Amino acid sequence: MVDRWDERAKGAVHEPSLALHIEDLTVSYDHRPVLWDIDLDIPPGVLAAVVGPNGAGKSTLVKAVLGMVKPAAGHVYVFGRPHLQQLRRIGYVPQRTTVDWDFPTTVLDVVMMGLYGQLGWIRRPGRAERRKAMDALEQVGMAAFCHRQISQLSGGQQQRVFLARALVQDAELYLLDEPMAGVDATTERHIIGLLKELRSRGKTLLVVHHDLQTLPEYFDWLVLLNVRIVAQGPLKQVYTLANLRQTYGSQIGLLHGMPAGTGGPGAESPGSAALETAAPRAGGRR
Amino acid sequence: MPGLEILSDFTVRNALIGASLLGVVSGVLGTFAVLREQSLIGDAVSHAALPGICLGFLIAGTREIWPLALGALAAGAAAALAVLALTRYSRLKPDASLGTVLSTFFAAGTVLLTYIQNRQLPGQAGLDSFLFGQAAAVLPEDLWFMGAVALVALGAVGLFWKEFKLVAFDPGFARSLGLPVALIEAALTAMIALAVVVGLQLVGVVLMVAMVIAPGTAARQWCRRLETTVLLAAGFGAASGILGTMLSLLGRGLATGPLIVLVATGLAVVSLLFAPGRGAAWKAAARRRARAAIEDRHILAGMWQLAQSHGDAAYAVEQGMLDAMYGAGARGALERLERQGLVEPVTHMSEEGLHWRLTPEGRKAAAAEPLSPSPTVRGE
Numbered sequence A: 001m002v003d004r005w006d007e008r009a010k011g012a013v014h015e016p017s018l019a020l021h022i023e024d025l026t027v028s029y030d031h032r033p034v035l036w037d038i039d040l041d042i043p044p045g046v047l048a049a050v051v052g053p054n055g056a057g058k059s060t061l062v063k064a065v066l067g068m069v070k071p072a073a074g075h076v077y078v079f080g081r082p083h084l085q086q087l088r089r090i091g092y093v094p095q096r097t098t099v100d101w102d103f104p105t106t107v108l109d110v111v112m113m114g115l116y117g118q119l120g121w122i123r124r125p126g127r128a129e130r131r132k133a134m135d136a137l138e139q140v141g142m143a144a145f146c147h148r149q150i151s152q153l154s155g156g157q158q159q160r161v162f163l164a165r166a167l168v169q170d171a172e173l174y175l176l177d178e179p180m181a182g183v184d185a186t187t188e189r190h191i192i193g194l195l196k197e198l199r200s201r202g203k204t205l206l207v208v209h210h211d212l213q214t215l216p217e218y219f220d221w222l223v224l225l226n227v228r229i230v231a232q233g234p235l236k237q238v239y240t241l242a243n244l245r246q247t248y249g250s251q252i253g254l255l256h257g258m259p260a261g262t263g264g265p266g267a268e269s270p271g272s273a274a275l276e277t278a279a280p281r282a283g284g285r286r
Numbered sequence B: 001m002p003g004l005e006i007l008s009d010f011t012v013r014n015a016l017i018g019a020s021l022l023g024v025v026s027g028v029l030g031t032f033a034v035l036r037e038q039s040l041i042g043d044a045v046s047h048a049a050l051p052g053i054c055l056g057f058l059i060a061g062t063r064e065i066w067p068l069a070l071g072a073l074a075a076g077a078a079a080a081l082a083v084l085a086l087t088r089y090s091r092l093k094p095d096a097s098l099g100t101v102l103s104t105f106f107a108a109g110t111v112l113l114t115y116i117q118n119r120q121l122p123g124q125a126g127l128d129s130f131l132f133g134q135a136a137a138v139l140p141e142d143l144w145f146m147g148a149v150a151l152v153a154l155g156a157v158g159l160f161w162k163e164f165k166l167v168a169f170d171p172g173f174a175r176s177l178g179l180p181v182a183l184i185e186a187a188l189t190a191m192i193a194l195a196v197v198v199g200l201q202l203v204g205v206v207l208m209v210a211m212v213i214a215p216g217t218a219a220r221q222w223c224r225r226l227e228t229t230v231l232l233a234a235g236f237g238a239a240s241g242i243l244g245t246m247l248s249l250l251g252r253g254l255a256t257g258p259l260i261v262l263v264a265t266g267l268a269v270v271s272l273l274f275a276p277g278r279g280a281a282w283k284a285a286a287r288r289r290a291r292a293a294i295e296d297r298h299i300l301a302g303m304w305q306l307a308q309s310h311g312d313a314a315y316a317v318e319q320g321m322l323d324a325m326y327g328a329g330a331r332g333a334l335e336r337l338e339r340q341g342l343v344e345p346v347t348h349m350s351e352e353g354l355h356w357r358l359t360p361e362g363r364k365a366a367a368a369e370p371l372s373p374s375p376t377v378r379g380e
Helices: A058-065 A107-119 A127-139 A155-168 A185-200 A212-218 A241-248 A250-254 A278-283 B004-008 B010-035 B039-060 B065-089 B094-118 B140-159 B161-169 B171-176 B181-199 B208-222 B226-248 B256-274 B280-309 B319-326 B330-339 B360-368
Strands: A020-029 A032-042 A047-051 A073-078 A090-093 A173-177 A204-208 A221-226 A228-234 B343-346 B355-358
Touching: A020 A058, A032 A058, A032 A221, A032 A228, A047 A058, A047 A185, A047 A212, A058 A073, A058 A173, A058 A204, A090 A155, A090 B171, A107 A127, A107 A155, A107 B161, A127 A155, A155 A173, A155 A185, A173 A185, A185 A204, A185 A212, A221 A241, A228 A241, B010 B039, B010 B140, B010 B161, B010 B181, B010 B208, B010 B226, B010 B256, B039 B065, B039 B094, B039 B181, B039 B208, B065 B094, B065 B140, B065 B181, B140 B161, B140 B181, B161 B171, B161 B181, B171 B181, B181 B208, B208 B226, B208 B256, B226 B256, B256 B280, B280 B319, B280 B330, B280 B355, B280 B360, B319 B330, B319 B355, B330 B343, B355 B360
Parallel strands: A047 A204, A047 A221, A090 A173, A173 A204
Antiparallel strands: A020 A032, A020 A073, A221 A228, B343 B355
16 A cells, blocks of 8 residues: 555656646547647746636646546646656645535534645544644634534635645645635635735645636736637736637627737737626637 | 343344444445435445345355355445446436436346246245345344444444545545545445445345435434534434334334334434424524514514604504504514513503503613614603
8 A cells, every 4th residue: 555645656857947847738528629739837936827718628727737637648747747746746726616515524624634645544634733724724714613514604715715725735836726716805805815925935826717807916927728728928928918819719809998909929918997898708608 | 012021032132233233334334425425326236236145145055144245245336337337438317327227237136036936946035035124034143244244344434534534525636635536436335335235134125225325314414524424323323223123023014124214214304304403394493483583673673663753662552553564473573572571561551452562671672673763752
C-alpha cells in the first residue's frame, strides 16, 4: 500500500519554472471534443482567470489538471512534474452545487477533509488537524459556524467553507471553479480579498470566472477559452474586445457603444459598462 | 402468549442474535448507500442473490451457508456491475438499468429454484426460504458466518472511515486528492452485497433492500454528523431485528423477516414525520406555530393602535370588530393571548357582546412590538 494517495512513479522534470504547463491537451466526451489541443502556461504567483462561454470547457480544464478526466491526448505538468505526481501541491475548490449540502456533517468536518490527502490512508484527523481547520475558518470569517450542520449555511457561507477546505490543503497551485457564482456581494469581496492575499503569499491561482466586468479589477492574468485557447497572458495584454469577441462569438459585437474592430493585442480595453451585457448574452451560446 | 422464558429457547436465541447482527450491518452499510443515493442498487443486489444461492447449492451440493453466501455475493456483485455498465454504455437511464438487471437476475433465480425443487435433489428442502427468510432455520454455524461477515464489514468501515466519508460527501474533491474513488465506490457497493448476504436467512432476498434503506433513512433524520448517523442506524437496525423477532413470537404463523422489515420501515416513517427540524409533521407544526405567533402579534398591535386612537390604554375592543379586521382566526388568537396574560375579556359589557382589552403586560408587549405603528395619541 502506498503511503500517500497520490504517490506515483517519479518522472522527468519539464518546464519547472511554470506553475502549470499544458501541452496538446485534448479531452472529449464521446465524440464531441470539449477541449481541443490546449497549450497553456501559467507562471507562478499570478491570479489568473479562465473565462469563456458555457460549454467552453472551463470546468473540464480544471478537472483535467486534477486528473479527474482522462485526456484523449496531451500532457499536464505542475511545477515541472507530471500533474498526477503533484496532486499534493494542488488545492481545489469545486463548484458549490456539486455536493449534497444536506449531508450529515459539520462545517469543521468539511474543512478537515482538505487535510485527508496529507494524512494518507487510514490515519484520522486529530487535534493538529482541527486547529488548522479552525485557522482556515478564521481566515474566511466562518469560525463561529464551525459546529453548524452544513445544511444550515447560505450559498455564500457554503462557498467560504469550500474555500477554507482548500486553504488547509496548503497548496501552491489553487484551482477554483466558479467560486463567485451565486454568492452575495460581501462574500465576493471577501473571497477576492482572500485570493489576492494568497497571491501575495506566492501562491498561484487559476479561477474559472463568469463576470467579464470584474476581470481587470480582480485578476492579473487571463485565459480566454472556447474549446481551444483563444488568448492567454497578462490581463493587460489579453483583455481586449477583439479577443473577447473571438471567445464569445459575434454577440459581443452587438455591444452598444463599442466601435467595431477595436482591440488587437495591447489595444484599449473594452469598457466595463459595455461588457455588462455581454456575459449573460454570450452565456446562452454553445 | 409465550412468556420471557422463550428467550432462552435455542431457536429463538439464534434468531435474536442473527436479527441484531443483520440490523447492525445493514444499518451501518445502508447509511452510506442512502447518503450516496445508491439505495436501489441494494435492491438489484439482493434480488440478484437468488440465482447466486441456487448456483452455490448446485455446485456445492449442500445447503451450508458458505457456498450459498459466496454465490449470493458473486451474483450480487455481478448485478451491481451490470447496472453500472448498462447505465454507462447504453442509453438506459439508471432506474431502467436497475429494473432490467433486477428482474433478469430474479427471473434466472426463480428458474433455477424451480428446477432444483423439481429434481428432488437431496438437501434442497427449504431453499425457497431464502425468498422471504426463515428465522427458525438459523443455525449456530450461520451465526458464526454472519458474525464473521459483520466483523469484516464493520472493520472496513472503521478502518477506512474518513475515505468512505469523503467519497460519500464529495467524490470530485476526493479524486482531486488522488484517492482511487472508483475503487472505493466499488467497495461500498460490494459491502451492500455483504449486508444482503447477512440478511439472507432472516429477511430473504425480496425484502432485504428495506433493511438497507430504512435504518439509515431514519437515523439521518435525527443526526447532524455522519458518526452519530451511522451509530444510530446500527441501533435502529438492531432494534428492528430484535423487535421484529419478538413480535413474531406473539403468535403462530407470523413471519419474522417481514415483521423485522415492518418495524424498520415503521421507525423510518416515524422519523420522517416527527424528527425535530426535519420531520414533515414537525415542520408543519412549526409553520403553524409561527403563523399563529404572527397573528397574535398583529392583533396585539391592532388593539394597541385602537387603544391609542381612542386615547384609552384600556380601551375594550368588540370581538366582532377584531373578527372583521383579522378574520375567523381572531378568536383563537385572542384566547392564546389571554393565556399569555396579554389580553383579557371584558365581562361587564356582556350585554353588548364580548369585548377584549389589553392587560398592562399586553400594553407593554404591544408598545415594544415592531409591528405597532408609532403612537399617534397619548393616553393613559
